[in-house]
Amino acid sequence: MRILRSLAARMRGIDIQALLRDIDFTAPARQVLAGACCVFSFAAHAACPPSAIASLEKPGVALRNGVDRGVLWRIERDGRTSWLYGTIHIGRGDWVRPGPTIQKALAQSDTLALELDSRDEATARTMAQPADPALLARVLSGERARRLERQNSEACVQPGTLSRLQPILQVTALAGLVARADGLYPEFGVDETLAVSARNSNKPIVALESAAEQLKVLTGESEAEEAEQIDAALDELESGKLRGQMKELADVWARSDAGKLARYAEWCGCLNTPAEQRLMKRLLDDRNPGLADGIERLHAGGKGVFAAVGALHMIGPQGLPTLMAARGFTVTPVLTDAQAQTAQPMPALSAPSPGPRAVRGGKAVKGQRGQKGAPAAKATRGGAKSAKAAPAQKAQKGAGAGAAKAPAKAPAKAAPRGAAPAAKGKVRR
Numbered sequence: 001m002r003i004l005r006s007l008a009a010r011m012r013g014i015d016i017q018a019l020l021r022d023i024d025f026t027a028p029a030r031q032v033l034a035g036a037c038c039v040f041s042f043a044a045h046a047a048c049p050p051s052a053i054a055s056l057e058k059p060g061v062a063l064r065n066g067v068d069r070g071v072l073w074r075i076e077r078d079g080r081t082s083w084l085y086g087t088i089h090i091g092r093g094d095w096v097r098p099g100p101t102i103q104k105a106l107a108q109s110d111t112l113a114l115e116l117d118s119r120d121e122a123t124a125r126t127m128a129q130p131a132d133p134a135l136l137a138r139v140l141s142g143e144r145a146r147r148l149e150r151q152n153s154e155a156c157v158q159p160g161t162l163s164r165l166q167p168i169l170q171v172t173a174l175a176g177l178v179a180r181a182d183g184l185y186p187e188f189g190v191d192e193t194l195a196v197s198a199r200n201s202n203k204p205i206v207a208l209e210s211a212a213e214q215l216k217v218l219t220g221e222s223e224a225e226e227a228e229q230i231d232a233a234l235d236e237l238e239s240g241k242l243r244g245q246m247k248e249l250a251d252v253w254a255r256s257d258a259g260k261l262a263r264y265a266e267w268c269g270c271l272n273t274p275a276e277q278r279l280m281k282r283l284l285d286d287r288n289p290g291l292a293d294g295i296e297r298l299h300a301g302g303k304g305v306f307a308a309v310g311a312l313h314m315i316g317p318q319g320l321p322t323l324m325a326a327r328g329f330t331v332t333p334v335l336t337d338a339q340a341q342t343a344q345p346m347p348a349l350s351a352p353s354p355g356p357r358a359v360r361g362g363k364a365v366k367g368q369r370g371q372k373g374a375p376a377a378k379a380t381r382g383g384a385k386s387a388k389a390a391p392a393q394k395a396q397k398g399a400g401a402g403a404a405k406a407p408a409k410a411p412a413k414a415a416p417r418g419a420a421p422a423a424k425g426k427v428r429r
Contacts, residue, residue, distance in 0.1 A: 048156035049180040052187035056093045068099030069254045070190065071261065071314055072335040073321050075299075077328055082299045083109060084320050084331075086261075086311030088253045090179055090246070091188035095254070098197065101335060109306035111298055112198040114191050115291070116214065117207045126211035130164040139167045139227050147234045168218050168226050171233040178237060179246040194308050208294035208309070209287070217282055228275065245269075253311055258336035262315045285318040292323040 049055075071086040083105045098106065106112065116123050140148060148170060152162065155177045162170045176186045186192075198205055219226050236242040245268065252260050265271050271280060291309060298305045313320050325331045 052093070052185040055180075055183060055185065066097035066099040066103065068101045068335055069095060069256060070102070070335065071253075071256055071258045071311055072101065072105065072333075073314070074105075074332045074334050075321075075324050075329040076332075077299065077330065080299060080302070080304055081108070082295065082303075082305040082329075083307065083334075084295075084314060084324065085194075085306065085308040086253070086314040087190040087194075087308050088250060088311060089189040089191060090176065090184045090186050090250065091190055091193070092183050092185075092250075093188055095190065096188055096193050098194065102194075103197075105334075106194065106197065106203075106306050107201070108304060109203070110303040111204045111206055111305050112194060113206045113208050113295060113298060113305050113307040113309075114195065115207070115209050115309050116211060117195065117205050118192070119195065120207065123207065123211045126215070127169070128165070131166045135223070136163075136167065139223060139230070140170075144227070144230065144234070147238070148230075151234065151237050166215065166219065167230055168220075169215075171230050171237070172218065174237060175233065175242060175246075178243045179250070181243065182247045182250075184246060184250055191308055194306075206294070206298060208291050208307070213290075217287065220279075220282075225275075229279070241269075255338045256335045257338040258314070258333070259338065261311060264312060264315065284312055284316075288313055288318050288320060288323060292320055292327065295320070295324070296327055 050057075070088070073084040075082050075084060085102065085105075118124065118127075149159075151171075151174050152159065155174050157174070157177070162173055165173070179185075195205055220229060233242075236245075248267070260267070271277050291307075291313060295305055295307045307320075309320070316322075321331045321333075
């Protein structure tokens with residue numbers, strides 16, 4: 001199995017931070033930057049990567065003004081607007097703040113829809129439910145168990161931390177840690193940061209799937225299939241191949257390169273066998289209609305929905321943009337062109353200076369101090385400078401505006417394809 005797929009198209013509830021948080025059943029909601037440093041023992045030896053929080057202390061790593069990343073489509077029907085946002089479930093520290101296009105689209109939406117809400121208590125309990133000891137003994141024994149133990153050690157995970165979980169979840173959790181050496185952490189996963197933003201603004205969060213459904217997708221049809229997937233995952237962890245795949249996928253996502261994302265099967269090296277093809281179908285095509293049902297139901301209920309799910313759910317003839325077009329939505333690409341944007345450091349926050357007192361007929365009100373005839377801008381003592389330093393917003397007509405300039409038109413390859421000819425909706429190019 002290619003665990004890379006279960007991270008890009010992945011089930012939110014098997015996030016490593018949430019798993020490890022819930023194993024000890026402490027369960028309080030934590031901010032997105034809290035977490036793994038409290039569960040892992042990173043100080044054991046120098047080869048261990050820094051924790052997510054410690055990584056922010058490296059030179060050149062800091063919270064910045066957000067840059068638009070990922071792939072985004074606007075969908076419209078019945079006079080209302082909703083959004084499809086393709087995410088990735090790991091991220092870098094400077095990805096925590098969404099870009100202006102994403103922020104605006106989220107602010108204009110009534111509801112944030114995720115695959116799973118990992119901070120929902122029922123979801124957390126299901127995903128952290130200890131596996132049957134007899135199953136663990138059968139599936140994780142002998143050389144397979146020793147290989148898994150070595151990978152836990154290389155990931156600097158304390159012995160026993162993951163040992164009670166479903167076997168496939170144990171290796172999936174390790175896969176979420178492999179890219180830390182490249183600055184990519186589950187704690188900075190895009191879905192998680194969007195959830196924090198929604199909660200801070202009291203925006204409802206709706207899960208499009210259940211934890212039980214996602215566990216069924218992961219474990220496969222039999223113990224033998226689950227064991228086969230575990231062996232394949234261990235092969236990729238041991239060879240180092242998975243780390244390179246994760247980094248490439250993150251780079252493609254960060255550039256909003258929908259064209260290359262749509263050609264995923266050509267460069268992932270993950271669809272070479274019938275077993276891999278069956279897994280891909282189970283992870284993506286079989287789940288997408290259910291995701292589309294949930295989004296359509298929320299939209300039809302009068303809600304503007306910001307649907308944020310794994311980016312691989314957006315591609316191909318069974319991708320969500322195509323499915324929504326077939327259901328009568330007008331689908332318009334917003335962020336789908338490969339781009340390279342640079343964010344500037346955030347300015348220091350300070351209290352706004354008081355504005356000038358009221359004037360009558362261009363003259364200062366009696367008692368107002370200041371130079372006669374002085375421009376009003378001077379009276380604000382820095383107000384004009386602050387306005388000048390702020391990013392220009394006039395060019396951003398609607399949420400489709402990017403941090404600098406929005407992509408005028410998505411490339412033909414990036415546009416969703418495959419909508420039924422009789423569909424009421426259409427895909428704008």
